[in-house]
Amino acid sequence: MxxxxxxxxxxxxxxxxxxxxxxxxxxxxxxxxxxxxxxxxxxxxxxxxxxxxxxxxxxxxxxxxxxxxIGRWAKTPDNIVNVAILLGSIVLYILLSGWLGFIPLSLLILTTLLRRFGSGWGTSIIVAVVTTLVIHTLFAKLLLVPLPWGILLPVAW
Structure with a gap:
């Protein structure tokens, strides 16, 4: 576009x-x-x-x-679905991050997006776990910005 x-x-x-x-x-x-x-x-x-x-x-x-x-990519149904999933993920995070928490929601969103964009299950889960833990650690320890714990609050480290 x-x-x-x-x-x-x-x-x-x-x-x-x-x-x-x-x-x-x-x-x-x-x-x-x-x-x-x-x-x-x-x-x-x-x-x-x-x-x-x-x-x-x-x-x-x-x-x-x-x-x-409008570019040619916007005329392909798969690409429109990809954009909808990406925007839906952002809205989902905004609505549910306080209740569900960053870690579970990030794992869900990243795994879904990686699978949708062509990665295998194993790769998607490993990349989602590593990325989530790195982002959480950077924000919590280095930047001192707490991310929402949500349902994991009882086991927060």
Missing amino acids: RFNNAVPGVFLILFAMAEIAYATTFPRLHGQNYGPDLFPTLIGIGLIVCGAILIFQGIAQRGAVPMVQ
């Missing part, structure tokens, strides 16, 4: 405006003219400028590049 530059430019500006609006909710520091909202606001302004540049480029190219062009 291919987009004219104006399309992502509009989304970039909308995202930047939402980011700036959220940054204004950060608490102010007493006695200072700037606070924790300064850098997110500056980044948002930069994103708005980049989005405007993309929109102007897209307007200049509108005769040569259509707004949306």
